[in-house]
Amino acid sequence: MNLLVTIKEVAKLAGVSMTTVSRAYNPKSVIKESTRQKIFSIAKDIGYAPNLSARGLVTNKKFVIGVFLSSIHTNMSTFLSDILSNIHDGLPDNYLLSVEGIDRITDFNQKVKNRFDGVIVVSQSTADDTFIYQLKDNHIPSVVILRPIDNDDIYNIYSDDETGILEEIKLIAENGHKSIGMIGGRPEFVASIKRRRAVETGCAINALSLEPAAIKMGDYSPESGQVLMEEILELPTDQRPTCIVCANDDMAVGAIRACYENNINVPNDISIIGFDNVDYSKISTPALTTVSNPIGLMSNMAIKKLISIINDETDNDNPQTSVVLQPKLIIRESLANIK
Amino acid sequence: MNLLVTIKEVAKLAGVSMTTVSRAYNPKSVIKESTRQKIFSIAKDIGYAPNLSARGLVTNKKFVIGVFLSSIHTNMSTFLSDILSNIHDGLPDNYLLSVEGIDRITDFNQKVKNRFDGVIVVSQSTADDTFIYQLKDNHIPSVVILRPIDNDDIYNIYSDDETGILEEIKLIAENGHKSIGMIGGRPEFVASIKRRRAVETGCAINALSLEPAAIKMGDYSPESGQVLMEEILELPTDQRPTCIVCANDDMAVGAIRACYENNINVPNDISIIGFDNVDYSKISTPALTTVSNPIGLMSNMAIKKLISIINDETDNDNPQTSVVLQPKLIIRESLANIK
DNA sequence: ATGAAAGCGCTAACAA
DNA sequence: TTGTTAGCGCTTTCAT
Numbered sequence: 001m002n003l004l005v006t007i008k009e010v011a012k013l014a015g016v017s018m019t020t021v022s023r024a025y026n027p028k029s030v031i032k033e034s035t036r037q038k039i040f041s042i043a044k045d046i047g048y049a050p051n052l053s054a055r056g057l058v059t060n061k062k063f064v065i066g067v068f069l070s071s072i073h074t075n076m077s078t079f080l081s082d083i084l085s086n087i088h089d090g091l092p093d094n095y096l097l098s099v100e101g102i103d104r105i106t107d108f109n110q111k112v113k114n115r116f117d118g119v120i121v122v123s124q125s126t127a128d129d130t131f132i133y134q135l136k137d138n139h140i141p142s143v144v145i146l147r148p149i150d151n152d153d154i155y156n157i158y159s160d161d162e163t164g165i166l167e168e169i170k171l172i173a174e175n176g177h178k179s180i181g182m183i184g185g186r187p188e189f190v191a192s193i194k195r196r197r198a199v200e201t202g203c204a205i206n207a208l209s210l211e212p213a214a215i216k217m218g219d220y221s222p223e224s225g226q227v228l229m230e231e232i233l234e235l236p237t238d239q240r241p242t243c244i245v246c247a248n249d250d251m252a253v254g255a256i257r258a259c260y261e262n263n264i265n266v267p268n269d270i271s272i273i274g275f276d277n278v279d280y281s282k283i284s285t286p287a288l289t290t291v292s293n294p295i296g297l298m299s300n301m302a303i304k305k306l307i308s309i310i311n312d313e314t315d316n317d318n319p320q321t322s323v324v325l326q327p328k329l330i331i332r333e334s335l336a337n338i339k
Numbered sequence: 340m341n342l343l344v345t346i347k348e349v350a351k352l353a354g355v356s357m358t359t360v361s362r363a364y365n366p367k368s369v370i371k372e373s374t375r376q377k378i379f380s381i382a383k384d385i386g387y388a389p390n391l392s393a394r395g396l397v398t399n400k401k402f403v404i405g406v407f408l409s410s411i412h413t414n415m416s417t418f419l420s421d422i423l424s425n426i427h428d429g430l431p432d433n434y435l436l437s438v439e440g441i442d443r444i445t446d447f448n449q450k451v452k453n454r455f456d457g458v459i460v461v462s463q464s465t466a467d468d469t470f471i472y473q474l475k476d477n478h479i480p481s482v483v484i485l486r487p488i489d490n491d492d493i494y495n496i497y498s499d500d501e502t503g504i505l506e507e508i509k510l511i512a513e514n515g516h517k518s519i520g521m522i523g524g525r526p527e528f529v530a531s532i533k534r535r536r537a538v539e540t541g542c543a544i545n546a547l548s549l550e551p552a553a554i555k556m557g558d559y560s561p562e563s564g565q566v567l568m569e570e571i572l573e574l575p576t577d578q579r580p581t582c583i584v585c586a587n588d589d590m591a592v593g594a595i596r597a598c599y600e601n602n603i604n605v606p607n608d609i610s611i612i613g614f615d616n617v618d619y620s621k622i623s624t625p626a627l628t629t630v631s632n633p634i635g636l637m638s639n640m641a642i643k644k645l646i647s648i649i650n651d652e653t654d655n656d657n658p659q660t661s662v663v664l665q666p667k668l669i670i671r672e673s674l675a676n677i678k
Numbered sequence: 679a680t681g682a683a684a685g686c687g688c689t690a691a692c693a694a
Numbered sequence: 695t696t697g698t699t700a701g702c703g704c705t706t707t708c709a710t
Contacts, residue, residue: 006687017697022689032695049448053395054687057702062392064403064435072424080420084438085411094449096403096437099423109388110433222622253622260624283561283592285599285624345703356681361705371679393703396686 005048013042025050064096065306066116068131070124072101078279079295083122086296090303102131113138118306120299123147124189141309143302146295147190148322155305156322157298161191161275162198164291164327168245168273169202171289171329176339177243177271181214183228183255185247192217195247195275211241218251225254233262242271242338249274249281252288256334267336277330286333294325344387352381364389403435404645405455407470409463411440417618418634422461425635429642441470452477457645459638462486463528480648482641485634486529487661494644495661496637500530500614501537503630503666507584507612508541510628510668515678516582516610520553522567522594524586531556534586534614550580557590564593568611572601581610581677588613588620591627595673606675616669625672633664 011018016035023029024039042048056062067087072080084099091097098116102123105111112119112134118141121132129149135142136154145157172180182199185192203210214232218224225246232244246252252274259266266272266286274281274290281288301323350357355374362368363378381387395401406426411419423438430436437455441462444450451458451473457480460471468488474481475493484496511519521538524531542549553571557563564585571583585591591613598605605611605625613620613629620627640662 008687018688019690019698020696023696026689030695035695044448047448047452049452051396051453051687053392053399053401053453054702055689056392057390057396057687057704058689060392060702064437066435072420072427078417080423081411081418084419088411088440088443093445096405096450096454097439098403098435099438100436101427104427106432109383109386111435113386113388114390114392115435222619226622250619253619257622257624257626280561280589280592280619283565283596285596287596343703347703357704358681358706359679362680365705369679374679390703393686394705396688396703397705399686 005046006051007048009046010039010043010048013046014039062115062117063094064098064116065091065303066098066100066112066119067122068100068102068105068119068128069122070101070128071103072099082279082296083299086299087120087303090300090307092307102128105131108134112140116140118142118310120145120302120306122299123149124191125186126190127188141306143306143309145298145302148324152321154321155309157301157305157325158322159293159295159298159325159327161195161291161293161327162201164275164293164329165195165198165245166202166205167327167329168275168291169199169208170206171331172243172245172271172273172335173206173208175271175335175337177208177241179209179211179241180243180245181211181232181241182216182245183225183232183247183251184215184217185220185251187217192247199245211239213239214241214244218247220248220250222250222254222257225251226258227254229255229258230262233258233264240270243335244270244272246272246274249276249278249288249290252290252334253281253284256284256286267334271335271338273335281330282332288330289332289335290330292328292330294327298325344385345390346387348385349378349382349387352385353378401454401456402433403437403455404430404642405437405439405451405458406461407439407441407444407458407467408461409440409467410442411438421618421635422638425638426459426642429639429646431646441467444470447473451479455479457481457649459484459641459645461638462488463530465529466527480645482645482648484637484641487663491660493660494648496640496644496664497662498632498634498637498664498666500534500630500632500666501540503614503632503668504534504537504584505541505544506666506668507614507630508538508547509545510670511582511584511610511612511674512545512547514610514674514676516547516580518548518550518580519582519584520550520571520580521555521584522564522571522586522590523554523556524559524590526556531586538584550578552578553580553583557586559587559589561589561593561596564590565597566593568594568597569601572597572603579609582674583609583611585611585613588615588617588627588629591629591673592620592623595623595625606673610674610677612674620669621671627669628671628674629669631667631669633666637664 007018007021011021023031024036121144143155148158149156184196216228255272274288277290277292346357346360350360362370363375460483482494487497488495523535555567594611613627616629616631
């Protein structure tokens with residue numbers, strides 16, 4: 001099989017000009033259908049595939065979409081496959097999907113500029129803002145998901161975490177709890193700050209007390225949830241809350257693990273609730289009461305929006321640049337009714 | 340910021356020719372260091388980034404590595420982030436990493452040909468073979484990991500599952516078990532077949548009986564583990580084995596969940612062991628006794644090998660095309676000693 | 679150590 | 695509906 005089959009050879013064999021072959025590959029150009037079929041048939045025979053470098057040089061298109069996450073590391077839960085499979089579902093066939101961590105970009109010009117037709121930023125941290133504004137400055141079509149960006153020019157899809165937490169706290173109060181603790185997330189993540197504030201607000205509204213000695217900040221990993229829960233369990237029993245609110249499911253599972261090792265039954269001895277509704281929260285023991293975080297849906301909406309931006313289908317019907325999704329309470333087993 | 344800064348403008352501003360600017364960006368070309376620095380400085384000022392389409396047209400390089408998985412779907416455990424973070428660790432700065440599922444490729448010529456400098460195939464199924472041979476036919480540098488390929492021309496890294504299983508079975512026997520059951524994986528995956536056979540062999544060696552009524556085949560999802568375990572629990576008690584071997588950790592966790600719902604304690608009432616040693620197997624309750632499947636390590640070895648192939652650093656010291664990794668027994672809590 | 683010119687494979691006017 | 699021609703931005707001879 002030849003390594004360098006060009007448009008020229010196809011043209012010669014088909015008895016047409018290069019332009020005609022080129023047109024055969026462009027869906028919206030005028031060409032007799034029989035000619036197109038003939039060209040495709042020959043192309044297939046000799047193994048011709050358009051050279052995208054040459055095409056890109058002329059059209060300035062790359063047929064590559066970039067997905068940039070704040071960071072790619074092990075221990076990401078099922079996060080990544082959820083995002084990628086949902087993006088692929090909306091990705092046109094001829095596009096490639098490149099995946100990269102923002103924290104690894106050393107040279108924007110080399111790594112990003114001139115390489116993507118569009119970019120989806122899955123952002124968890126304000127540290128990503130520099131990158132996001134570079135995208136904007138370079139006029140690279142972008143959609144930012146997962147956290148709100150305070151800029152009307154940037155298309156943005158995120159979930160209304162506060163409402164979710166507020167509902168969670170209300171549910172806890174309704175189940176007769178009076179005092180709660182919390183295991184929060186990384187302080188550098190916007191979501192952590194907002195979730196913590198929402199917990200405080202929720203406690204105020206529902207006349208719950210948030211035990212200061214049982215407020216811990218983790219790093220979203222199961223291990224940190226476990227370690228921090230150990231600390232909470234060491235509290236004198238009169239200070240120990242009857243329910244611990246965790247900033248994500250991973251830490252909640254770690255917290256359950258800590259209880260298990262200390263022979264403390266969840267939820268009979270203490271209740272634990274999570275956030276995110278990751279896949280395995282429903283098969284953990286006990287199954288987690290949590291709040292959905294529709295990251296798959298956001299990813300799918302993001303790629304659809306991005307493609308429409310790239311194809312310049314500016315929707316004047318729907319000019320809004322931000323979409324806020326509503327979270328949903330998922331009630332399972334880890335919260336006890338102690339009334 | 341200008342959208343189309345070319346080599347020409349940099350050349351003009353630096354008072355040199357286009358060729359010299361081009362040389363500045365090629366590490367192994369002869370150029371005075373001061374000129375190079377001057378060019379870089381100007382390039383940075385006016386926001387120049389080489390146009391990779393133009394470069395690729397000449398050099399036939401794409402600066403894109405492709406990662407192809409058998410399939411990308413939700414519920415993949417932490418598999419994907421483990422693979423990607425390890426590949427990124429070995430990826431040169433100027434390369435993009437494209438991620439795709441083999442099961443979504445409709446047109447090899449369009450999606451693959453002429454688009455990658457090299458490809459890593461993370462293969463779980465013989466269904467991928469067509470794709471793998473297309474890579475070979477098109478002379479695209481490739482490394483296949485996760486499952487053995489029976490072809491000496493294809494660079495291949497995988498783990499010796501059988502040995503792992505055999506050790507697992509031996510451990511079960513040493514802990515006093517006499518009869519076991521199994522929850523296997525998808526029959527279309529090579530690994531499933533081999534793991535099942537290894538279980539049978541292990542039973543023969545260690546004088547264990549594999550209860551026919553307690554052999555079930557699942558699809559590697561936690562849900563299938565749960566459903567299948569329910570079936571096993573419905574068996575009359577004299578037929579119910581004292582230990583269930585699961586083909587992966589996800590199904591093992593599902594099986595534990597089934598026990599929990601039926602008030603059966605793991606491992607006191609029944610033992611369950613897994614395979615893969617995924618991240619959360621150590622914080623599940625009980626923590627899983629399992630076998631490591633060094634997929635992160637394989638990914639890292641694969642990218643290093645691939646880059647060396649691309650850079651034509653043919654290592655005559657080490658001409659082997661296959662590497663077999665040894666698995667490790669991870670002993671935790673889910674297997675009881677019933678002696 | 680640097681420059682001039684040819685050409686990579688393709689698309690986009692313009693012409694027929 | 696199809697063909698001719700110019701040129702996209704870069705690297706690579708071959709000079710100097």
